[in-house]
Amino acid sequence: MPNQDDSNGPNMFNAAFELLQQWLNIEESDEIQPLGNATVYKTSVVIWLMLFQRLTPDASLKDSVEYFFANAPKGTQANRRLREGTLSTSNSSYCGARKRLSIDVVDWFQNRLSKSIIETTQPSFNAQRVFLIDGTTLPGFPSPALQAAFPPASNQHGIGVWPVVFLVAAHELSSGAALFPEVGAMYGENAISETKLAEPLICRLPPASIVMADAGFGIYSVANMANLSGHNFVLRLTEQRFVSHRKKATLVDSTATSRTYEYTWKPSAKERANNPSIVGETKLPVKLYELKIGDEWLYLITDLKASPKDFKDLYFQRNHIEIDIRNIKVVLDTESLQCKSVEMFQKELGMAMVAYNLTSQLRRQASFVANCTPRELSFTGVWTVYRHHLQARLFKDADQWKEQFDVALQRAAKQKLPNRPGRSFPRETYTRAPKSSHGKRRSRSQKTQETDETNLK
Numbered sequence: 001m002p003n004q005d006d007s008n009g010p011n012m013f014n015a016a017f018e019l020l021q022q023w024l025n026i027e028e029s030d031e032i033q034p035l036g037n038a039t040v041y042k043t044s045v046v047i048w049l050m051l052f053q054r055l056t057p058d059a060s061l062k063d064s065v066e067y068f069f070a071n072a073p074k075g076t077q078a079n080r081r082l083r084e085g086t087l088s089t090s091n092s093s094y095c096g097a098r099k100r101l102s103i104d105v106v107d108w109f110q111n112r113l114s115k116s117i118i119e120t121t122q123p124s125f126n127a128q129r130v131f132l133i134d135g136t137t138l139p140g141f142p143s144p145a146l147q148a149a150f151p152p153a154s155n156q157h158g159i160g161v162w163p164v165v166f167l168v169a170a171h172e173l174s175s176g177a178a179l180f181p182e183v184g185a186m187y188g189e190n191a192i193s194e195t196k197l198a199e200p201l202i203c204r205l206p207p208a209s210i211v212m213a214d215a216g217f218g219i220y221s222v223a224n225m226a227n228l229s230g231h232n233f234v235l236r237l238t239e240q241r242f243v244s245h246r247k248k249a250t251l252v253d254s255t256a257t258s259r260t261y262e263y264t265w266k267p268s269a270k271e272r273a274n275n276p277s278i279v280g281e282t283k284l285p286v287k288l289y290e291l292k293i294g295d296e297w298l299y300l301i302t303d304l305k306a307s308p309k310d311f312k313d314l315y316f317q318r319n320h321i322e323i324d325i326r327n328i329k330v331v332l333d334t335e336s337l338q339c340k341s342v343e344m345f346q347k348e349l350g351m352a353m354v355a356y357n358l359t360s361q362l363r364r365q366a367s368f369v370a371n372c373t374p375r376e377l378s379f380t381g382v383w384t385v386y387r388h389h390l391q392a393r394l395f396k397d398a399d400q401w402k403e404q405f406d407v408a409l410q411r412a413a414k415q416k417l418p419n420r421p422g423r424s425f426p427r428e429t430y431t432r433a434p435k436s437s438h439g440k441r442r443s444r445s446q447k448t449q450e451t452d453e454t455n456l457k
Contacts, residue, residue, distance in 0.1 A: 029109065033102045040081055041097035043105055045072075050098065050347065054355040055387045057333035061091035068094075103343060106350035107180065113354055114177045117361050118206070121175040125314055126304065128232065130173040131205050132321035133213040135194035137186060138165040138329065138349075143340035151188030165345070168197040169328075170205065171321045173212075176360040176374065178324065178353055179204060183346070199225045199277065210234060210304070212318055215241075218301060220267040221275040223284055227303070228277070234302045234315065242288065242299035249288050258308035261288035265301070320375070327379045328356050359383045362390075366412035381415030 026044040033043045041049075049064045059067070069087050081087040124130045140146040140163030152160035166186035170179045182201045184192040195217055202211055202225050211226045211233045218235040226233040237245070249261035265284040272278050289300040291312045300311055329335050334352045339345040360374075363382040367374040389408035 050351045117177040124173040130210045135168045237299040257292040259290040369413035378415045385412045
């Protein structure tokens with residue numbers, strides 16, 4: 001059934017979309033990073049054009065310059081070069097403006113949008129907001145700066161070319177909005193685990209949230225960080241960890257499809273040694289749930305109170321974040337970012353999250369029109385509608401925006417996915433998009449070189 005909990009219907013999201021309704025909506029960024037009055041590529045202009053590029057991944061810098069010249073207002077208040085048509089066709093000025101753009105401005109824009117979207121939706125579980133957390137990787141452009149910050153993988157043949165960016169994402173279940181992920185290195189001396197990356201992300205969640213994650217995060221340090229941050233948690237456990245906990249737990253309820261245990265969770269000596277955030281004689285009163293799903297069992301640990309069925313239904317929705325991450329990587333093409341510096345990579349990733357959030361919320365609004373759940377509408381289809389009907393032009397006034405927004409809403413509502421019950425497909429690995437490595441090859445390991453030199457002697 002469609003989610004019609006929100007009494008205001010489709011209009012409830014207007015506040016989020018009005019951020020991009022006119023130029024005035026993002027002109028606050030010009031106050032955060034002010035530039036001269038004669039500047040063509042002001043902070044707000046650069047934000048808009050970078051968003052245009054994320055929504056149109058094949059658009060070059062030159063495409064962005066021509067898009068700006070064709071669509072920017074040319075009234076008396078506009079820049080003189082725009083009014084007179086003397087704006088250079090070179091993309092060098094826009095390229096420099098992208099480099100000057102502060103990361104703080106991108107963070108402000110992304111956080112403002114995601115917060116406004118989240119606040120317009122109802123909590124998902126026990127009057128609390130549920131945040132789905134998961135980790136993934138992105139390939140980077142093979143520049144020296146990115147290779148140093150995010151070292152490539154290596155094997156017996158040597159070190160690879162492609163930087164590997166490790167990131168952990170958090171998506172709010174009710175709205176589908178995504179926070180800016182935490183990023184780090186997967187390999188090299190500064191490699192960091194996904195559980196360590198999750199800790200600062202958990203600290204950024206709104207108060208009294210619920211952290212839900214798969215078995216890779218089902219350890220004490222993650223649960224403890226959630227508790228210290230004022231959140232609750234629902235974490236999946238591996239069978240091995242569950243059996244270890246069950247030996248010390250007390251059975252309180254048992255049926256043919258579920259078993260519930262009470263347990264006092266304490267960190268092991270190894271966990272204390274590896275996690276400085278675990279301080280003092282800390283412990284967590286929790287419940288263990290053993291839930292049967294078909295021929296398999298689901299193992300959960302939580303500090304919340306609810307029925308086994310409620311937890312089974314809740315955790316079933318955790319798979320949403322895997323589809324969302326796939327959309328960010330494949331549909332928005334973040335796997336092919338051509339940034340050569342770490343700072344620009346963070347800016348581009350931030351604008352990708354803005355593009356994702358805007359598309360997700362247009363899909364959510366369209367679901368009210370289509371009388372279905374948001375995920376019954378194609379993300380790619382709604383993304384295409386947003387690009388052509390809302391991002392491809394600038395609007396002179398609010399009435400023009402609302403008129404075009406209604407058209408986009410109707411078009412997005414038609415992007416229904418086919419209903420194919422009973423179909424199930426195994427996980428697939430997406431091939432990496434082709435990128436130029438400028439002829440670079442895998443560098444040989446030092447050990448191999450020494451062996452070859454020895455053989456020559």
